[in-house]
Amino acid sequence: MSETEGARLFRETWIASVRKHFPGEPKPGYVTPWEDTPEWERKAAGTVYEQVRQFLDLSGGHASRLSREQKGRFVATCWTAQMYKHFEDPKPGYVADWPDLPGWQQATDADIFEAIEDAVS
Numbered sequence: 001m002s003e004t005e006g007a008r009l010f011r012e013t014w015i016a017s018v019r020k021h022f023p024g025e026p027k028p029g030y031v032t033p034w035e036d037t038p039e040w041e042r043k044a045a046g047t048v049y050e051q052v053r054q055f056l057d058l059s060g061g062h063a064s065r066l067s068r069e070q071k072g073r074f075v076a077t078c079w080t081a082q083m084y085k086h087f088e089d090p091k092p093g094y095v096a097d098w099p100d101l102p103g104w105q106q107a108t109d110a111d112i113f114e115a116i117e118d119a120v121s
Contacts (some may be wrong), residue, residue, distance in 0.1 A: 007049055
């Protein structure tokens, strides 16, 4: 899977998971389709996809033994690094540490890891 295809997988999983886990109606920006996603966000999604893919590869497939929380934390940490890359002074919510993320976002990040895991296995 190319990085662009991986970025789309990331975004499509994000949207589906937000719709599943978000309490109430999500903000429109949370569910913006791929075609309307800003270029910086597409690049960030592709980079995080690639980081997860490499992590899975380097673990020899044993990353599947991580807990959902560990998987979600990995995605969240990779995403936070991208926010610092793309924004000089990102909003605090963009770079919040794992315990400060809402439950819906933690579940969404874990879903993203597992979707990538399924796609590359």
